[in-house]
Amino acid sequence: MTADVPTYLDGNAAAGALSEVFAVDLTAAIGRCAGCGHTGVFAEVRLYTAAPGLVARCPGCDDVLLRVVTTPSETYLDLRGLTYLRVSNS
Amino acid sequence: MERTAVRRRLTWQAGTVTEIREETATARTIVLDLPDWPGHLAGQHLDVRLTAPDGYRASRSYSIASAWTGSTIELTVEQVPDGEVSPYLVDVLKVGDPLEVRGPVGGWFVWRPDSAGPIQLIGGGSGVVPLMAMLREHAHASSTAPARLLYSVRRPTSVIYAADLKKLAMSDDVDLTFVYTREAPPGEPRVGRVDAELLAAKAFAPTDDLTTYVCGPTPFVEAVADLLVAAGHDPARVRTERFGPTGGPR
Ligand SMILES: Cc1cc2nc3c(=O)[nH]c(=O)nc-3n(C[C@H](O)[C@H](O)[C@H](O)COP(=O)(O)OP(=O)(O)OC[C@H]3O[C@@H](n4cnc5c(N)ncnc54)[C@H](O)[C@@H]3O)c2cc1C
Ligand SMILES: [Zn+2]
Numbered sequence: 001m002t003a004d005v006p007t008y009l010d011g012n013a014a015a016g017a018l019s020e021v022f023a024v025d026l027t028a029a030i031g032r033c034a035g036c037g038h039t040g041v042f043a044e045v046r047l048y049t050a051a052p053g054l055v056a057r058c059p060g061c062d063d064v065l066l067r068v069v070t071t072p073s074e075t076y077l078d079l080r081g082l083t084y085l086r087v088s089n090s
Numbered sequence: 091m092e093r094t095a096v097r098r099r100l101t102w103q104a105g106t107v108t109e110i111r112e113e114t115a116t117a118r119t120i121v122l123d124l125p126d127w128p129g130h131l132a133g134q135h136l137d138v139r140l141t142a143p144d145g146y147r148a149s150r151s152y153s154i155a156s157a158w159t160g161s162t163i164e165l166t167v168e169q170v171p172d173g174e175v176s177p178y179l180v181d182v183l184k185v186g187d188p189l190e191v192r193g194p195v196g197g198w199f200v201w202r203p204d205s206a207g208p209i210q211l212i213g214g215g216s217g218v219v220p221l222m223a224m225l226r227e228h229a230h231a232s233s234t235a236p237a238r239l240l241y242s243v244r245r246p247t248s249v250i251y252a253a254d255l256k257k258l259a260m261s262d263d264v265d266l267t268f269v270y271t272r273e274a275p276p277g278e279p280r281v282g283r284v285d286a287e288l289l290a291a292k293a294f295a296p297t298d299d300l301t302t303y304v305c306g307p308t309p310f311v312e313a314v315a316d317l318l319v320a321a322g323h324d325p326a327r328v329r330t331e332r333f334g335p336t337g338g339p340r
Contacts, residue, residue, distance in 0.1 A: 007308070007335050008308065008332070009308065009332045009333075009334060010330060010331065010332045011198075012135070012151075012196050012198065012199050012331050012332075013151050013332070015135070015151075015195035015196040015197075016100070016135075016136070016137035016149075016151065016192050016193065016195045019099075019100040019192075019195050020099060020100055020101070020192075021099065023099065025195070025196070025197035025198075027195075027196050027197055027198040027199075028197040028198040041198055042198075043196075043198035043199060043329070043331075044330070
């Protein structure tokens with residue numbers, strides 16, 4: 001692999017891990033980055049899976065938006081990079 | 091709300107493999123019977139989990155290839171050389187085996203028959219899988235929304251769903267274009283990648299109600315999405331799903 005081949009996935013790939021915790025689908029949710037204010041659909045974040053767990057980064061500024069780590073007994077969610085997540089009620 | 095009240099946390103469920111079909115030398119369609127499957131939308135995926143005898147576990151995402159018709163679901167897996175999970179699914183898994191899955195998940199990269207406007211599908215390699223589910227749903231729902239599929243493959247023998255695609259393309263509403271990156275069939279001179287010229291000739295021009303779905307290896311998705319935006323497509327109407335890194339040229 002060369003260095004310029006992107007190694008990330010997108011928010012879609014976190015759908016399974018997040019649905020262990022949330023009753024609503026978060027991939028279609030709108031999130032706002034606490035770092036740069038970029039606002040967009042969670043499916044469009046850059047998702048890195050090589051770290052322990054999943055790390056979602058902002059497509060605007062590359063800051064960490066969300067981290068999910070699943071152990072056999074628990075799931076850890078770190079949401080500090082998000083100002084909000086907006087989900088549809090319908 | 092009623093809807094949220096009935097939803098439970100998603101957990102793993104065991105299905106049984108009822109059929110395995112060879113799509114290409116390296117791709118298999120796995121038909122799964124899942125007694126508790128709630129149904130799915132075209133474009134959704136699930137996670138497959140394998141557990142080794144020593145308890146070690148690995149999970150990977152796989153798109154659902156079939157439209158939901160109330161019975162079984164289908165996955166199509168392309169073997170990645172040196173992969174951990176896909177060689178097991180392609181080479182080792184047999185009819186009658188159990189398979190643990192979690193899903194369906196993903197509510198963004200989906201197509202619903204009541205969506206307004208034409209659909210543009212652009213897939214590379216196994217990225218055709220969720221797009222096939224959309225075409226199957228399109229046929230199942232007798233949708234008359236114009237649909238186009240641009241399907242990038244290395245060579246004619248790499249085409250997944252060749253027979254089914256040919257059948258779907260007989261419909262007046264579905265238009266199919268293959269893009270061969272290594273070797274084209276006789277009579278089809280063009281070997282190359284999806285580029286601006288090809289998009290101008292074969293893809294729908296940008297319109298307000300067009301939705302484009304791009305799926306495949308991460309570098310393919312990046313390249314195609316950039317071309318679409320450069321050609322005037324609204325980035326908000328280009329939905330992408332990345333399947334992962336592919337270092338070598340496709
Ligand atoms: C939402 C989603 C849906 C997907 N749907 C499908 C599907 O329908 N069918 C399907 O076959 N795959 C699909 N994939 C890809 C699949 O999840 C796995 O990444 C793939 O099967 C490789 O897994 P592995 O364990 O065999 O390889 P790994 O052990 O994960 O990787 C081994 C080597 O292959 C490379 N690699 C990893 N993933 C890929 C890839 N996708 N393509 C090329 N090289 C890769 C790695 O860089 C590494 O060098 C999907 C991925 C996502 C995120
Ligand atoms: Zn940001």
